[in-house]
Amino acid sequence: MDTAVPKVIREYFDASGRRDVESVVGLFSEDAVVVDESETRRGRSEIRAWQEGPASRYEYTTELRRVEPAGADAFLVDGRIEGNFPGGTADLTWRFTLAGDRIRQLEIAP
Numbered sequence: 001m002d003t004a005v006p007k008v009i010r011e012y013f014d015a016s017g018r019r020d021v022e023s024v025v026g027l028f029s030e031d032a033v034v035v036d037e038s039e040t041r042r043g044r045s046e047i048r049a050w051q052e053g054p055a056s057r058y059e060y061t062t063e064l065r066r067v068e069p070a071g072a073d074a075f076l077v078d079g080r081i082e083g084n085f086p087g088g089t090a091d092l093t094w095r096f097t098l099a100g101d102r103i104r105q106l107e108i109a110p
Contacts, residue, residue: 005067008101009075017062021051029102036108058085073098 008027015023025048028034034041034050041050060083070076077094090110097105 006075006096006098008098008103009067009077009096012096012103012106013062013064013077016055019056021048021056024051027103028106029099029104032103033105034108035106058083060085070095073104 012024012027015027025044028044028047030044031042032044032047034047036050037054039050039054041047060081062079062081064077064079066076066078068076075096075098077096078091079094080089080091082089093109095105095107095109096103
């Protein structure tokens with residue numbers, strides 16, 4: 001991933017790829033919000049439950065295709081996941097909103 005991409009976003013994908021729940025959760029601010037599969041999780045405890053549950057239900061690899069700024073402290077990441085989930089592949093967009101060196105909001109959508 002490009003060095004212009006904020007470190008916290010690179011660390012998110014690295015930790016997520018290793019299935020390192022504690023490292024992923026530690027990248028979020030205390031009051032962070034994650035929206036994935038049309039469900040909203042608020043705060044680190046709900047984000048931890050998301051990582052231990054829905055986010056770890058399947059094994060998959062992530063290929064990042066494009067990262068671009070999307071306003072002040074916001075970035076869009078386009079990529080594809082492939083794995084043992086229904087359909088086997090999915091093209092996704094991760095929208096990160098940052099607060100300093102932490103993730104304040106993450107929205108994952110097709």
